[in-house]
Amino acid sequence: MKKHGCRTWLGLLCDEADGKKTPRLRAHLPDCPPCRAMLASLKRTVAVLKSAPLGGKPTSSLKNALRRRLRRSSRLAVACL
Amino acid sequence: MEERAVKLIERARNGDAAAFDTLIRSHQDAIYRMARHVCAAAPGEADDVFQDTFVTAFKKLKKFRGDSDLKTWLYRVASNLCLMRYRKKAARPEVPILDRPDDEGNLRPADFPDAAPAPEEAARRKELTDAVASALAELPVDFRLVLTLRDVEGLSAEETAKILKLTVPAVKSRLHRGRLFLRDRFQARFAPEPA
Numbered sequence: 001m002k003k004h005g006c007r008t009w010l011g012l013l014c015d016e017a018d019g020k021k022t023p024r025l026r027a028h029l030p031d032c033p034p035c036r037a038m039l040a041s042l043k044r045t046v047a048v049l050k051s052a053p054l055g056g057k058p059t060s061s062l063k064n065a066l067r068r069r070l071r072r073s074s075r076l077a078v079a080c081l
Numbered sequence: 082m083e084e085r086a087v088k089l090i091e092r093a094r095n096g097d098a099a100a101f102d103t104l105i106r107s108h109q110d111a112i113y114r115m116a117r118h119v120c121a122a123a124p125g126e127a128d129d130v131f132q133d134t135f136v137t138a139f140k141k142l143k144k145f146r147g148d149s150d151l152k153t154w155l156y157r158v159a160s161n162l163c164l165m166r167y168r169k170k171a172a173r174p175e176v177p178i179l180d181r182p183d184d185e186g187n188l189r190p191a192d193f194p195d196a197a198p199a200p201e202e203a204a205r206r207k208e209l210t211d212a213v214a215s216a217l218a219e220l221p222v223d224f225r226l227v228l229t230l231r232d233v234e235g236l237s238a239e240e241t242a243k244i245l246k247l248t249v250p251a252v253k254s255r256l257h258r259g260r261l262f263l264r265d266r267f268q269a270r271f272a273p274e275p276a
């Protein structure tokens with residue numbers, strides 16, 4: 001692959017991957033396969049990050065543990081008055 | 082902020098437990114998701130951050146001035162807890178790619194398929210989740226925070242900068258480098274074996 005100064009485009013590539021319209025980059029893309037590939041892979045990276053179901057929802061035992069802690073600390077707060 | 086939220090916060094501040102409970106329910110999924118991404122290597126730590134965020138918020142609610150919305154403020158509380166938790170741990174060496182001096186501006190046009198080929202949806206989802214968790218876990222906490230707030234929670238660069246007390250260019254720089262790092266990791270993981 002030929003050396004290419006894509007790093008100078010990285011900021012705009014990231015903005016474009018965020019869905020912003022960047023006219024200067026858009027004018028450059030048709031002539032530059034590496035930047036096009038870069039943009040496509042950045043978009044896929046963001047899509048993978050967004051779509052991976054890491055996290056899910058807090059379990060009810062976690063939510064109950066939080067409620068217990070809060071009850072303890074509010075009792076403490078009242079006791080300190 | 083909408084009036085309903087302002088009233089709820091006011092009631093919670095005055096010790097109304099039911100009001101605080103309503104506030105928790107409105108934001109618990111977001112805070113948990115954020116904690117799970119930032120504490121990617123350890124779900125147990127995410128549970129701690131989740132609980133500590135609301136306990137801290139409950140204690141500090143009187144200091145909440147209402148100049149940002151409550152969710153932004155909770156993100157800030159959670160971010161600070163993550164920073165305290167991970168910065169004090171033995172600093173692991175910086176991830177090579179983040180250190181790497183600009184290699185003559187050359188970016189490998191890495192490529193990986195849209196979706197990892199897997200026979201079943203459940204297997205594919207697990208593979209994706211594992212890929213994201215293990216790649217995030219390799220990054221320093223500042224990068225995990227920026228990637229999570231920007232790309233997972235969908236906040237703007239400006240909002241993220243405010244929450245993390247960074248400049249907008251610093252947020253963008255971490256975001257770019259973080260995305261490049263993840264891209265390389267995903268590619269290594271999902272790229273088909275060379276024949």
Ligand SMILES: [Zn+2]
Nearest residue numbers: 006032034035
């Ligand atoms: Zn280019």
